[in-house]
Amino acid sequence: MDFVITLDRDSSVPLYSQVAEEIRQAILQGRLKQEQKLPSSRTLAESLGISRITVTQSYEQLTSEGYLETRKGSGSYVCSQLPDEWLSIQLKERSPQNNSQFLSLLSDYGRSLIKADNSEALEPVAEISFRYGNPATEQFPVKIWRKLLSRHCYYDRAVFDYTYDPAGYLPLRKAIADYLARSRGVRCEVEQVIIINGSQQGLDLMTRLFVQPGDWVAIEEPGYISVRQCFLGQRAKIQPISVDKKGLKVDVLNQCDRQFKLLYVTPSHQFPTGVVLSLPRRLALLEWAQKTGTLILEDDYDSEFRYDESPIPALQSLDRNDSVVYIGSLSKILFPSLRIGYLIAPPALVPIICQARWLCDRFTSLLEQYALTDFITEGYFERHIRRIRRFYNHRRQVLIKAINEYLGERATIVGENAGIHLIVQLHTNLSEEDIIKSAHKVKIGIISLKPYYLQATSIKEFIFGYSSLTEPQIREGIRRLASIQEL
Amino acid sequence: MDFVITLDRDSSVPLYSQVAEEIRQAILQGRLKQEQKLPSSRTLAESLGISRITVTQSYEQLTSEGYLETRKGSGSYVCSQLPDEWLSIQLKERSPQNNSQFLSLLSDYGRSLIKADNSEALEPVAEISFRYGNPATEQFPVKIWRKLLSRHCYYDRAVFDYTYDPAGYLPLRKAIADYLARSRGVRCEVEQVIIINGSQQGLDLMTRLFVQPGDWVAIEEPGYISVRQCFLGQRAKIQPISVDKKGLKVDVLNQCDRQFKLLYVTPSHQFPTGVVLSLPRRLALLEWAQKTGTLILEDDYDSEFRYDESPIPALQSLDRNDSVVYIGSLSKILFPSLRIGYLIAPPALVPIICQARWLCDRFTSLLEQYALTDFITEGYFERHIRRIRRFYNHRRQVLIKAINEYLGERATIVGENAGIHLIVQLHTNLSEEDIIKSAHKVKIGIISLKPYYLQATSIKEFIFGYSSLTEPQIREGIRRLASIQEL
Numbered sequence: 001m002d003f004v005i006t007l008d009r010d011s012s013v014p015l016y017s018q019v020a021e022e023i024r025q026a027i028l029q030g031r032l033k034q035e036q037k038l039p040s041s042r043t044l045a046e047s048l049g050i051s052r053i054t055v056t057q058s059y060e061q062l063t064s065e066g067y068l069e070t071r072k073g074s075g076s077y078v079c080s081q082l083p084d085e086w087l088s089i090q091l092k093e094r095s096p097q098n099n100s101q102f103l104s105l106l107s108d109y110g111r112s113l114i115k116a117d118n119s120e121a122l123e124p125v126a127e128i129s130f131r132y133g134n135p136a137t138e139q140f141p142v143k144i145w146r147k148l149l150s151r152h153c154y155y156d157r158a159v160f161d162y163t164y165d166p167a168g169y170l171p172l173r174k175a176i177a178d179y180l181a182r183s184r185g186v187r188c189e190v191e192q193v194i195i196i197n198g199s200q201q202g203l204d205l206m207t208r209l210f211v212q213p214g215d216w217v218a219i220e221e222p223g224y225i226s227v228r229q230c231f232l233g234q235r236a237k238i239q240p241i242s243v244d245k246k247g248l249k250v251d252v253l254n255q256c257d258r259q260f261k262l263l264y265v266t267p268s269h270q271f272p273t274g275v276v277l278s279l280p281r282r283l284a285l286l287e288w289a290q291k292t293g294t295l296i297l298e299d300d301y302d303s304e305f306r307y308d309e310s311p312i313p314a315l316q317s318l319d320r321n322d323s324v325v326y327i328g329s330l331s332k333i334l335f336p337s338l339r340i341g342y343l344i345a346p347p348a349l350v351p352i353i354c355q356a357r358w359l360c361d362r363f364t365s366l367l368e369q370y371a372l373t374d375f376i377t378e379g380y381f382e383r384h385i386r387r388i389r390r391f392y393n394h395r396r397q398v399l400i401k402a403i404n405e406y407l408g409e410r411a412t413i414v415g416e417n418a419g420i421h422l423i424v425q426l427h428t429n430l431s432e433e434d435i436i437k438s439a440h441k442v443k444i445g446i447i448s449l450k451p452y453y454l455q456a457t458s459i460k461e462f463i464f465g466y467s468s469l470t471e472p473q474i475r476e477g478i479r480r481l482a483s484i485q486e487l
Numbered sequence: 488m489d490f491v492i493t494l495d496r497d498s499s500v501p502l503y504s505q506v507a508e509e510i511r512q513a514i515l516q517g518r519l520k521q522e523q524k525l526p527s528s529r530t531l532a533e534s535l536g537i538s539r540i541t542v543t544q545s546y547e548q549l550t551s552e553g554y555l556e557t558r559k560g561s562g563s564y565v566c567s568q569l570p571d572e573w574l575s576i577q578l579k580e581r582s583p584q585n586n587s588q589f590l591s592l593l594s595d596y597g598r599s600l601i602k603a604d605n606s607e608a609l610e611p612v613a614e615i616s617f618r619y620g621n622p623a624t625e626q627f628p629v630k631i632w633r634k635l636l637s638r639h640c641y642y643d644r645a646v647f648d649y650t651y652d653p654a655g656y657l658p659l660r661k662a663i664a665d666y667l668a669r670s671r672g673v674r675c676e677v678e679q680v681i682i683i684n685g686s687q688q689g690l691d692l693m694t695r696l697f698v699q700p701g702d703w704v705a706i707e708e709p710g711y712i713s714v715r716q717c718f719l720g721q722r723a724k725i726q727p728i729s730v731d732k733k734g735l736k737v738d739v740l741n742q743c744d745r746q747f748k749l750l751y752v753t754p755s756h757q758f759p760t761g762v763v764l765s766l767p768r769r770l771a772l773l774e775w776a777q778k779t780g781t782l783i784l785e786d787d788y789d790s791e792f793r794y795d796e797s798p799i800p801a802l803q804s805l806d807r808n809d810s811v812v813y814i815g816s817l818s819k820i821l822f823p824s825l826r827i828g829y830l831i832a833p834p835a836l837v838p839i840i841c842q843a844r845w846l847c848d849r850f851t852s853l854l855e856q857y858a859l860t861d862f863i864t865e866g867y868f869e870r871h872i873r874r875i876r877r878f879y880n881h882r883r884q885v886l887i888k889a890i891n892e893y894l895g896e897r898a899t900i901v902g903e904n905a906g907i908h909l910i911v912q913l914h915t916n917l918s919e920e921d922i923i924k925s926a927h928k929v930k931i932g933i934i935s936l937k938p939y940y941l942q943a944t945s946i947k948e949f950i951f952g953y954s955s956l957t958e959p960q961i962r963e964g965i966r967r968l969a970s971i972q973e974l
Binding site: 013060064066067079101102104105106107108109110113114134135137138140142145146149150154155157159161163182196197198200201204209210211212215226229233246261276278279280281282293295308312322331335336337338339346349352355356359360361362363364365366368 | 500547548551553554566588589591592593594595596597600601620621622624625627629632633636637640641642644646647648649650669683684685687688691695696697698699702713716717720721733748763765766767768769780782795799809818822823824825826833835836839842843846847848849850851852853854855
């Protein structure tokens, strides 16, 4: 034997594994040649001062891995079939990371992601950041959640095993159907409810199922960046449709003779402007969808938070032609890291969506579905909504008051009656970039509305999220903004 | 007023909502005409015996929804902009479910799913079902899991809020990297570990990122149906590569002059045959991948369960050219409803996979990622693996003994040294369909290997899962099978 085996008797790695690894490396590095005979297990055991069984175990391991072969009555040999070139390649360093190697392999989808604009995921890093969409998670009744999770964390095959229904846990689907009927006027059978990993999965599934490269789709302008990215990933052609104070301009759609596959809309609280789609437009939109055979994706992402009156019924509640797929999120109501949302689909679409979901990632974690079911059916859910609605309303009022007090006529507030963010138009000669820079200097993070527009725009509008800021933070943030010179 | 408002004072629905709903329905059904003046709030309040504030609230609600409009000094009117045709459409029944309406809208991906073969999801329903892949979930230490979940279910923004790293919770990624280095020889930096919702999501992501319609991909024959479905969904051309006793026939690949984008392989325990890819073939496969620029998807789905020797190192551990994406599942080790798996990707691929994941469904539920981290780092994980390996080994031996005892020479067992299923070849004149039918008559569910072949085959092979059957069930199941006439 022209190689040395060193053993570490204090290691947690079993001795036979250590022996096997040393021999394996000797083979791969060419120190043990092909067809070379190994010492008998007895000999090696004695030379290493270990038991013969240990050596036998390591030889068996290497044989099963194909490094060694056993010849009857003659002992163990290094396998003859090891390709020479490979043995030497093993010695080379790992090849340097080469991005271009992979770029050439990527699908069109993969390539689209390289160019994808991720600005939405980038939060401003600042002492006080008016980022939006992050709920006040500290308000979540975590003790109750713990209780409900623990309640189902006892052995029960149904909770722990596979489910073959990717649509989700039936009682949860029923609880959601009932809740949406009460709160949003949504009309559906429980079979139409499909549990998903948050609303993004709904957007992705619908895009994949319906958008063929080159198809036209329509989105709101300004609108939600992540849906635009989904559409671009599928190489759709995107038609932005302007939004005014009554929401999406449906007359523009009617004047457009393009055939759209999908239209994405946020009727309850347009994202990001915060306007509400008026009833006449809702009806006109549904009529357009029926006439043109377009499927509407209604994203009802934060409709629970209305401060002036009770929530406006969903577009889905007016649909009589199965034109609407309703997408709901629980990230803003419960907590974002939960990853449970839902789709309400026309009955004819349910099987194909479930099929796609099954192939994507099977189904949503069951234990959390069980806990959520109880959370809704035992009344915690709506109690929590009522509570945080008051809570956010308070923060909202503090923000509005601070804007009026500190910024006065330099600012106009839009879309303040709903959701957990509002829009501020700033009337100033400063450029939008200068405003952000100046804000950053006083350690305030604000997000421009610009990336939400697909077309060029000269607006000076900003999104102000207030859900995760304390009242002193909100006041101080606006005070500092107002102190920016020339603003 | 030519309509009657009926109120239910015992209802949990607030009175103002009831009033609003009645008026809404009256408008939608045409009982209240466009531009018709509504009674003053005072008049309506008196006629209904409710407070004027309640009526005002319902009018405000309807105004904000666009059903009513307020004319200064003159009161509330039904909105003039309601499209006539819509009002009458409201009265019609929901249109009948029409599948073909949607079929014409589907993308190629959507269409591919209509034809998708779901046989894998269909378990045989029987008194004793030899289905495979369902672990003995009752063996999972649920009490410890409950403890670990509860431990993190205290308020902590990091656990409950969004994470902007779709790759997952860093300590979990580290725990998995360490575990895989110990147990599978996997060599990676923690940054290469990406947490996913089970291995299926990994297959789906990789397919989308790399497969362009018309691209060639290679799979094992017989092989895993769900990966085939992923590939077909992306309209790949699929080349089945035969498997023999040493696993995938790499020489066939070398003789093939097609350019493949991806090759899917299960080296540790070929699915479904259970054979192990030999070392010479592993090396040849890596060489082929490097030479042809093909990316290998290594699915290491149940490598933890080897009964003859310790697990064979992963193919990834031999890769020096970043040719391998390693996919791991925890469904068989922990429990399938958890929905956590992982990808180990070459460093250059990590950003694009994360980008795709973010757009698909953001990230994996954090609370369960935290619990899993502790489960691994505190030693529960490997202790559990050791325990259930012994447990399954016992069931496996009972199955093998029963097959030998009852079926004797009528059966040959394949791939029995690993995993939680084995393959039985039956030597009989009965057709494969007749065997399944006869088994069903004695209330035994068995699964044919036929659907796992892409090409026509005349084999009479069956998969026998034993992980979720008790020993008496295993013995009784085989006894009944053996009693089938002419078998």
